[in-house]
Amino acid sequence: MSQRTSTVAVVGATGAVGEEMIQLLAERQFPVRKLLPLASARSLGRTVSFGGEELPVEILGRDSFAGVDLALFSAGAAVSREYAPLAVEAGAVVVDNSSAWRYEPEVPLVIPEVNPGKVAEHRGIIANPNCSTIQLLVVLAPLHRRAGIRRMVVDTYQAASGAGRRGMDELAEASIQLLSGKVPAAPKVHPRRLAFNCIPQVDRFLEDGSTREEWKMVAETAKILDDPTVAVSATCVRVPVFSGHSEAVSLELATPLSPEEAREILKQAPGVVVLDDPTHGVYPTTIEAAGNDPCFVGRIRRDPTVPQGLKLWIVADNVRKGAALNAVQIAELLPRL
Numbered sequence: 131m132s133q134r135t136s137t138v139a140v141v142g143a144t145g146a147v148g149e150e151m152i153q154l155l156a157e158r159q160f161p162v163r164k165l166l167p168l169a170s171a172r173s174l175g176r177t178v179s180f181g182g183e184e185l186p187v188e189i190l191g192r193d194s195f196a197g198v199d200l201a202l203f204s205a206g207a208a209v210s211r212e213y214a215p216l217a218v219e220a221g222a223v224v225v226d227n228s229s230a231w232r233y234e235p236e237v238p239l240v241i242p243e244v245n246p247g248k249v250a251e252h253r254g255i256i257a258n259p260n261c262s263t264i265q266l267l268v269v270l271a272p273l274h275r276r277a278g279i280r281r282m283v284v285d286t287y288q289a290a291s292g293a294g295r296r297g298m299d300e301l302a303e304a305s306i307q308l309l310s311g312k313v314p315a316a317p318k319v320h321p322r323r324l325a326f327n328c329i330p331q332v333d334r335f336l337e338d339g340s341t342r343e344e345w346k347m348v349a350e351t352a353k354i355l356d357d358p359t360v361a362v363s364a365t366c367v368r369v370p371v372f373s374g375h376s377e378a379v380s381l382e383l384a385t386p387l388s389p390e391e392a393r394e395i396l397k398q399a400p401g402v403v404v405l406d407d408p409t410h411g412v413y414p415t416t417i418e419a420a421g422n423d424p425c426f427v428g429r430i431r432r433d434p435t436v437p438q439g440l441k442l443w444i445v446a447d448n449v450r451k452g453a454a455l456n457a458v459q460i461a462e463l464l465p466r467l
């Protein structure tokens with residue numbers, strides 16, 4: 131890596147993911163010459179901390195990207211659709227955390243531990259996968275390479291932070307109200323009250339009765355593994371947790387793989403930490419994952435109900451590895467801009 135430094139814009143700098151991106155750029159000593167925090171007019175007058183300085187948040191506009199080398203986007207799909215092409219036109223490389231560009235054939239969809247080589251194929255925009263897909267495939271790709279996954283059934287337990295800062299605030303406020311014996315306000319961000327509840331709806335419903343979040347896991351798994359033969363059946367559930375997604379996964383493999391062999395493969399896998407000692411009560415939960423980089427896996431066991439079946443429990447910090455960290459890791463793979 132050369133010593134060149136970059137001008138880096140963060141679009142959505144005041145959001146849950148944008149703030150984490152800025153923190154990770156500092157933490158990982160990404161060679162930033164100048165940081166440009168961008169958000170909406172709502173954030174006028176706000177500042178963000180970076181490198182010991184308070185930087186004023188600027189309002190995103192069509193001319194925001196002059197002189198920008200790298201633009202990290204996390205302000206929703208509509209903003210990315212409109213502004214990412216303008217950033218590319220101005221000469222920046224875009225790493226986009228929204229779903230706006232993920233399914234375009236010419237846009238690489240990258241998890242650095244799984245398909246880092248795809249970064250080289252970019253034409254200006256690189257897409258960051260959905261949070262649930264990232265943690266799933268960091269763990270499953272090494273097993274797929276060894277034993278071939280024919281089918282997976284995935285049930286997710288997704289944190290409120292996946293719906294951004296407002297999603298977390300709504301959970302906190304309703305929890306406080308309920309614990310104080312009061313009636314919480316009607317939900318605006320989540321489709322139902324999330325406090326003390328589980329909601330089997332993340333994103334909108336599609337015609338076939340699945341949700342778009344579930345469809346994302348299907349489409350993104352095929353694209354990232356570059357293997358449309360892997361069948362994915364997903365149910366995505368929002369749970370009253372602030373930080374960290376959990377996933378219960380059942381696999382049907384093409385060739386036999388024992389839980390012991392799976393554990394050995396995963397102990398060597400980049401970005402994975404195995405926490406799996408059931409006799410001592412060792413398995414991951416969101417408390418272990420929150421604020422940490424790896425994807426944690428435990429409860430690895432046979433599924434005796436299908437031939438060559440394996441079950442696992444996967445947990446990761448959805449704002450970090452599921453979004454901000456994965457985006458910064460993609461940027462680290464780029465030749466210095």
Ligand code: A2P
Nearest residue numbers: 142143144145146169170172173190205294295
């Ligand atoms: P703002 O705080 O000014 O609304 P989260 O996902 O945590 O809700 O964060 C979303 C981020 O995207 C925030 O930084 C938010 O800025 C930003 N954002 C949302 N809409 C726009 C927009 N139209 N233009 C620029 N930034 C936007």
